[in-house]
Amino acid sequence: xxxxxxxxxxxxxxxxxxxxxxxxxxxxxxxxxxxxxxxxxxxxxxxxxxxxxxxxxxxxxxxxxxxxxxxxxxxxxxxxxxxxxxxxxxxxxxxxxxxxxxxxxxxxxxxxxxxxxxxxxxxxxxxxxxxxxxxxxxxxxxxxxxxxxxxxxxxxxxxxxxxxxxxxxxxxxxxxxxxxxxxxxxxxxxxxxxxxxxxxxxxxxxxxxxxxxxxxxxxxxxxxxxxxxxxxxxxxxxxxxxxxxxxxxxxxxxxxxxxxxxxxxxxxxxxxxxxxxxxxxxxxxxxxxxxxxxxxxxxxxxxxxxxxxxxxxxxxxxxxxxxxxxxxxxxxxxxxxxxxxxxxxxxxxxxxxxxxxxxxxxxxxxxxxxxxxxxxxxxxxxxxxxxxxxxxxxxxxxxxxxxxxxxxxxxxxxxxxxxxxxxxxxxxxxxxxxxxxxxxxxxxxxxxxxxxxxxxxxxxxxxxxxxxxxxxxxxxxxxxxxxxxxxxxxxxxxxxxxxxxxxxxxxxxxxxxxxxxxxxxxxxxxxxxxxxxxxxxxxxxxxxxxxxxxxxxxxxxxxxxxxxxxxxxxxxxxxxxxxxxx
Amino acid sequence: xxxxxxxxxxxxxxxxxxxxxxxxxxxxxxxxxxxxxxxxxxxxxxxxxxxxxxxxxxxxxxxxxxxxxxxxxxxxxxxxxxxxxxxxxxxxxxxxxxxxxxxxxxxxxxxxxxxxxxxxxxxxxxxxxxxxxxxxxxxxxxxxxxxxxxxxxxxxxxxxxxxxxxxxxxxxxxxxxxxxxxxxxxxxxxxx
Numbered sequence: 001x002x003x004x005x006x007x008x009x010x011x012x013x014x015x016x017x018x019x020x021x022x023x024x025x026x027x028x029x030x031x032x033x034x035x036x037x038x039x040x041x042x043x044x045x046x047x048x049x050x051x052x053x054x055x056x057x058x059x060x061x062x063x064x065x066x067x068x069x070x071x072x073x074x075x076x077x078x079x080x081x082x083x084x085x086x087x088x089x090x091x092x093x094x095x096x097x098x099x100x101x102x103x104x105x106x107x108x109x110x111x112x113x114x115x116x117x118x119x120x121x122x123x124x125x126x127x128x129x130x131x132x133x134x135x136x137x138x139x140x141x142x143x144x145x146x147x148x149x150x151x152x153x154x155x156x157x158x159x160x161x162x163x164x165x166x167x168x169x170x171x172x173x174x175x176x177x178x179x180x181x182x183x184x185x186x187x188x189x190x191x192x193x194x195x196x197x198x199x200x201x202x203x204x205x206x207x208x209x210x211x212x213x214x215x216x217x218x219x220x221x222x223x224x225x226x227x228x229x230x231x232x233x234x235x236x237x238x239x240x241x242x243x244x245x246x247x248x249x250x251x252x253x254x255x256x257x258x259x260x261x262x263x264x265x266x267x268x269x270x271x272x273x274x275x276x277x278x279x280x281x282x283x284x285x286x287x288x289x290x291x292x293x294x295x296x297x298x299x300x301x302x303x304x305x306x307x308x309x310x311x312x313x314x315x316x317x318x319x320x321x322x323x324x325x326x327x328x329x330x331x332x333x334x335x336x337x338x339x340x341x342x343x344x345x346x347x348x349x350x351x352x353x354x355x356x357x358x359x360x361x362x363x364x365x366x367x368x369x370x371x372x373x374x375x376x377x378x379x380x381x382x383x384x385x386x387x388x389x390x391x392x393x394x395x396x397x398x399x400x401x402x403x404x405x406x407x408x409x410x411x412x413x414x415x416x417x418x419x420x421x422x423x424x425x426x427x428x429x430x431x432x433x434x435x436x437x438x439x440x441x442x443x444x445x446x447x448x449x450x451x452x453x454x455x456x457x458x459x460x461x462x463x464x465x466x467x468x469x470x471x472x473x474x475x476x477x478x479x480x481x482x483x484x485x486x487x488x489x490x491x492x493x494x495x496x497x498x499x500x501x502x503x504x505x506x507x508x509x510x511x512x513x514x515x516x517x518x519x520x521x522x523x524x525x526x527x528x529x530x531x532x533x534x535x536x537x538x539x540x541x542x543x544x545x546x547x548x549x550x551x552x553x554x555x556x557x558x559x560x561x562x563x564x565x566x567x568x569x570x571x572x573x574x575x576x577x578x579x580x581x582x
Numbered sequence: 583x584x585x586x587x588x589x590x591x592x593x594x595x596x597x598x599x600x601x602x603x604x605x606x607x608x609x610x611x612x613x614x615x616x617x618x619x620x621x622x623x624x625x626x627x628x629x630x631x632x633x634x635x636x637x638x639x640x641x642x643x644x645x646x647x648x649x650x651x652x653x654x655x656x657x658x659x660x661x662x663x664x665x666x667x668x669x670x671x672x673x674x675x676x677x678x679x680x681x682x683x684x685x686x687x688x689x690x691x692x693x694x695x696x697x698x699x700x701x702x703x704x705x706x707x708x709x710x711x712x713x714x715x716x717x718x719x720x721x722x723x724x725x726x727x728x729x730x731x732x733x734x735x736x737x738x739x740x741x742x743x744x745x746x747x748x749x750x751x752x753x754x755x756x757x758x759x760x761x762x763x764x765x766x767x768x769x770x771x772x773x774x
Binding site: 073 | 583584587588591592593594599601606609611613614617625626627637638639640641644645646659661663666669671673675676682698699700701702705707708709710712717718720750751754755757758759767770
């Protein structure tokens, strides 16, 4: 860690933490229906939406009704997005005449964007029409994020409410999240991005005359460059803010049109963690004990910061294999140095590493550098943060509700250790909550390890591998870690646009999104029914440093023990090979 | 219970689609096109005769010794701005070291007397395959060669490089870089 790396990392963390409280309070007020500017000015639009939908806002739902409404809305989203892709050739706004997307790819992409994963088996600029990007993908970027946040709010209500049979109204939570949180933030970010150089146009690609002609692989002279454009900025803003991550272009935020300057990079990186971090504060605000929110955020940072430091220092060290080739990899005032394969010059080492850790800690999955070309341990940090279950920040809403499942597990274990009935925020944690929380903690593991093993046994699975040796294994393990945690980033050398992977990854994304969401709603329903037990001397305080460390250890132990054997076969052995060969 | 949720599901889906998939991108486009027209259109560089010669944000390939060279590009053909991609070569892949060796050899071939170590960004592929920039070290490494081939003073080339250098944001965020296409167009006497 040189001074440049320290200062840039420090500024990023500082700005993030400064924004947690104001945004956290704002979101809390929106969910509690308290007047907060936007929800006063635009209340007529909100009311009109409810009227047209036939929704009675005061009518609460049981957890089962809530789950049903959520599932219908999301399944509808999958169907519509599939249909748009299949028919894009005959629809509007297709200036580059993109043909229909193949059925398996369209299925994978539809599930991917509805589950807030944004795994991309396709290259955006070479596959999708402007209409598909806008009316298909951008819409799901908003509503999949809003779905995750709605479920979180329900779980929070479960802790707050006493002996209630209903847990809120899905349509109200969905509309408020979209209208008052996601839309305004995206609008502001999109405009700043355009000012910095992110395109926003409906014109088709342009042809530029090259300053020096070049040759293609067949030796034919190339004198022109076709530059893909489109309504980029509006999609980039929400893909960062809603922990979606699906790029407009194939290279995602490494592409200079998605992320042209150090300022856009800073803002996009901030946008990855902004809402997930602020929701911790919203949690504390809504349960009327802000210390609880800070405690959760502290536990997240306790895992996040060490991973960040490891990644930056590993990437800054560079690739030992290049040292013998007359290449300068050390940092100086004139160059970032380090492992620059797959990284952009304007972003250098530190900003690529911070991004890789942020995007995998939160289940965002956008990239500004190619994770496949990271050093083995740099790639390991990214992979492992996903495997922890996307609870270190995690996706908007779903990250924190996943963490709340781990808190339930943690207070249960602590309860066993001190011989007390486990409780959290005055609610008794009983067998039902524990069963549901265990599902949430363990289901993603199943959808990572079993399909990875299967893919490695099948020729169609192995055919996707791009790099030889242990790195090739890492590519497959990374793909399922990403899909089964709804992250969406990739070791992108892997070629997953095949029938096998489109279906396998699609199913992993689908089940680990909704098979986690529904048990969490069940927990909310069950907690909502319960009384609040007043705190006594025997109550385990959950805001203390002791509990913060304990919670972090529980998350680490579950994640580390499950995945250590697999990681040993991939990045760890590759690291040992690299260091011993130099 | 199922039917009761069907109407709100369909109607809210349509309304939210209009809001986030139509009105929102249109609003951004409207503001972008009126206030930041050049950026919204891709920061294109247009020559005096009205020909588009590139974009300040999209790199082009250079391998003539009279030009400043940029990053390696893994797209096909190189610097393909309608199909961005990195090499995705793993750090232990021998194809990566082969690419680096070939690039080192190419740089040495056009500048055999330069014994300095080559800055790493000049021998590695960028993430997008379209990186418009190189580090200052990579630009200075090539300075003497470009000046010699063109019969210019090193001072003159250095001035052009400085003219196309972007520093860190507020002096701290990001890395200082040189815009390769910008330098080369200026070297060729291009005027907008």
